[in-house]
Amino acid sequence: MKESLEFIFSRHLSLATLSALLFAAGIMLSIPVMKMNIGWIKAFPLWVFRRALRLLGDQPTIFRMTLVIFLFNGTAMFVYLSTGLLPLIPMIIALLTGFNVAVIFSSAGELADQTEAGRPSSSQWIPGTAITIVCTILVLALELPCFWYSIAMGISMGRELLAGGNSYAELLAVRGRVYGGVIVPILLVSAISEAIAVRGAGALSEKRAGIR
Numbered sequence: 778m779k780e781s782l783e784f785i786f787s788r789h790l791s792l793a794t795l796s797a798l799l800f801a802a803g804i805m806l807s808i809p810v811m812k813m814n815i816g817w818i819k820a821f822p823l824w825v826f827r828r829a830l831r832l833l834g835d836q837p838t839i840f841r842m843t844l845v846i847f848l849f850n851g852t853a854m855f856v857y858l859s860t861g862l863l864p865l866i867p868m869i870i871a872l873l874t875g876f877n878v879a880v881i882f883s884s885a886g887e888l889a890d891q892t893e894a895g896r897p898s899s900s901q902w903i904p905g906t907a908i909t910i911v912c913t914i915l916v917l918a919l920e921l922p923c924f925w926y927s928i929a930m931g932i933s934m935g936r937e938l939l940a941g942g943n944s945y946a947e948l949l950a951v952r953g954r955v956y957g958g959v960i961v962p963i964l965l966v967s968a969i970s971e972a973i974a975v976r977g978a979g980a981l982s983e984k985r986a987g988i989r
Contacts, residue, residue, distance in 0.1 A: 781955045785926050792929035793922070796871045800925065803875025810876075811883050822877035823884055838901065839972045847968035850920065851961055854927040858952055861931030862938065862945065871928045901976075909977025912970040919967035923960050930956070 810818050832845045857874075860866040904912070934948045 778958065781958050784951075784955050785930070785959055789926055789929035789933060792932050793925040795868070796925040796928040796932070797921075799868055799871035799928075800875035800878075800921075803872040803877075804879040806872075807876045807879035807883070811880065819880050819884070822880045825877070826881045826884070836901070839969075839976055842972035842975060843968045846971050847965055850923075850968065851964050854924055854960065854964070855953070855956055857924075858927045858931045858934075858956060859949060861934035861948075864932045864935030864939070866935065867928045867931030870931075871925075874924065904973050904977040906977070909974055912974040912977070915970040916967055916974055919963050920971070923963055923967065927956065927960060 829845070829849065832849075833842055837845075857867055857870050860870060930952045934945075934952060937943060937948055938945060
């Protein structure tokens with residue numbers, strides 16, 4: 778475990794920082810797009826968001842939300858890592874992900890009104906405001922670094938492939954073991970926190986709107 782932690786958080790710190798900067802650049806790029814309301818550029822991230830809402834279903838339980846979030850994030854981040862055939866590919870993904878996340882968040886309220894996803898039934902547990910805030914902070918503190926370090930491992934794999942030596946399968950196997958042993962458990966905690974945060978935020982928005 779110590780070796781895995783060092784492999785990710787020490788060896789890949791600078792590349793994770795680069796990934797975070799690219800992610801932030803993607804967010805900045807989304808600002809003019811949202812101001813100009815360029816529909817075709819926003820189409821893909823909004824399509825993904827709608828599919829995710831459909832997977833959640835109407836009035837989902839926290840368990841179902843956790844499962845969907847965990848499987849989606851866990852699969853997507855490993856795929857991002859696996860694109861490191863060239864270091865440029867995961868770098869572009871980091872930029873586009875920042876853009877897509879910003880577009881989705883700017884449209885989330887409008888899209889969420891089209892479905893019951895995240896809205897609990899009267900028989901389901903409703904987290905209080907304090908728990909909702911804590912869980913939201915946990916999601917930001919856990920999920921984003923998992924993404925940045927996954928991208929970082931993809932970039933380093935691409936660099937090692939260009940330098941020659943180990944094969945793609947060998948390099949991916951090393952990163953896959955580390956990903957499964959370190960990133961996946963963190964993503965599970967993040968998914969639980971995100972499900973609770975979504976449930977709490979949904980209940981709060983309904984309360985403010987006078988629905989409940």
